[in-house]
Amino acid sequence: MTDSRRNAKALRIVAWTLAVTYLIGAPVAGYLEYTGDVLSQRFDLPPQLIYATCAAQLLLAVGLLLPKFAVWSAGLLTVIAIGAVGSHLRIGSPLTALPAMAYVAVQLWFITASRKARFR
Numbered sequence: 001m002t003d004s005r006r007n008a009k010a011l012r013i014v015a016w017t018l019a020v021t022y023l024i025g026a027p028v029a030g031y032l033e034y035t036g037d038v039l040s041q042r043f044d045l046p047p048q049l050i051y052a053t054c055a056a057q058l059l060l061a062v063g064l065l066l067p068k069f070a071v072w073s074a075g076l077l078t079v080i081a082i083g084a085v086g087s088h089l090r091i092g093s094p095l096t097a098l099p100a101m102a103y104v105a106v107q108l109w110f111i112t113a114s115r116k117a118r119f120r
Contacts, residue, residue, distance in 0.1 A: 007117050014110050015064045015074075018103075022061035022077065030054035043087045053080060071114045078107040 033050045040047040063073030081103040088097035
């Protein structure tokens with residue numbers, strides 16, 4: 001298998017993994033907010049922002065699976081994840097920020113690798 005085919009396969013695997021985790025995680029966060037776990041109170045944010053963020057994550061997760069939109073979707077999801085890191089740090093909970101930091105790192109790698117693959 002050539003390097004470019006191996007890289008393309010790795011990018012597809014990462015895109016699918018990110019998409020599946022967002023497609024599972026965003027509805028769970030929205031459901032928890034709706035049923036009274038009150039993420040909005042914990043983070044001192046309006047509930048509408050939690051719902052809007054969940055909806056954006058769902059839409060962008062689908063975008064990750066479409067090659068034409070994958071890099072843009074990953075970029076916007078990275079912005080959301082950076083906001084999540086900031087929210088966790090603002091409430092003094094650095095350990096719970098670690099998953100969001102991992103998403104930022106993986107999505108930045110995905111963006112970089114996708115752009116390199118496109119310009120070869």
